[in-house]
Amino acid sequence: MTDTDASSSVVDFNPSRLGTKEHWDEVYQREIGTFQEIADEGEVWFGEDVLEKMVEWAIENAPPAPIAPFVLDIGTGNGVTLFGLADAGYPPDHLCGVDYSDRSVELARAIAEHREVPEITFKQCDILFNVPTPLEVMDENGWDLILDKGTFDAVSLGQYEQLEEPASRLYPVKVGALLKEGGLLLITSCNFTEQEIRNLFETPASGLHFHSRVKHRSFSFGGQTGTVVSTTAFFKTTASSSS
Numbered sequence: 001m002t003d004t005d006a007s008s009s010v011v012d013f014n015p016s017r018l019g020t021k022e023h024w025d026e027v028y029q030r031e032i033g034t035f036q037e038i039a040d041e042g043e044v045w046f047g048e049d050v051l052e053k054m055v056e057w058a059i060e061n062a063p064p065a066p067i068a069p070f071v072l073d074i075g076t077g078n079g080v081t082l083f084g085l086a087d088a089g090y091p092p093d094h095l096c097g098v099d100y101s102d103r104s105v106e107l108a109r110a111i112a113e114h115r116e117v118p119e120i121t122f123k124q125c126d127i128l129f130n131v132p133t134p135l136e137v138m139d140e141n142g143w144d145l146i147l148d149k150g151t152f153d154a155v156s157l158g159q160y161e162q163l164e165e166p167a168s169r170l171y172p173v174k175v176g177a178l179l180k181e182g183g184l185l186l187i188t189s190c191n192f193t194e195q196e197i198r199n200l201f202e203t204p205a206s207g208l209h210f211h212s213r214v215k216h217r218s219f220s221f222g223g224q225t226g227t228v229v230s231t232t233a234f235f236k237t238t239a240s241s242s243s
């Protein structure tokens, strides 16, 4: 199922349907139907506990006051992560979610209306090929905080014939370019360990450096202890002294 890239000690996944836009369009089309029927907002990817911990990390490291950060959620899905931040006091007009599935954008916008936070921006954008347009209230220096919950996992499962390098190598560079100097990336994955994520994201081309980790509940099986998901934070600097 997987190949190991010996030069950088990371694992590449073979393409899967989970890495296609068609798959996610179908998922969110279904969720739009359920939301319209019974106001169910859909799946909380990785569960409430992981979402809560990501929000707690954000409050500690990029707090909503006194100067609210501009936050970009890549592969926002039903927008659940941004709704978590809005509930925690982040101003909705500083929050933006992008997704390559226009069904996701439709669902997230409908939920935002229903939750009475229509000021959160949701836009269609394929992060590998387009640059998300900044919010009107932002300066041109980039985002203060970028969130990824399960998106890099999906991107790594995609097949992109038009790319010269694997999407898992391009994605960190794209994300790094969107952050302002000193900005933060918080990424949760179930396909990569923290070390694999670090091998892929901490490169000179991305400008990203390890910042911290979020601890999740661990499980034991066959004498081994591990966690199901990893959440890793990076800060962006192009200054050579920290590389």
Ligand SMILES: C[S@@+](CC[C@H](N)C(=O)[O-])C[C@H]1O[C@@H](n2cnc3c(N)ncnc32)[C@H](O)[C@@H]1O
Pocket: 024, 043, 044, 045, 074, 075, 076, 077, 078, 079, 080, 081, 098, 099, 100, 101, 104, 125, 126, 127, 128, 148, 149, 150, 151, 154, 155
């Ligand atoms: C596992 S889901 C996670 C959704 C959401 N972050 C959450 O926590 O519920 C992965 C998301 O990434 C989106 N996605 C995958 N590849 C993308 C790309 N190249 N650009 C933007 N979004 C992408 C999918 O449409 C899907 O919404």
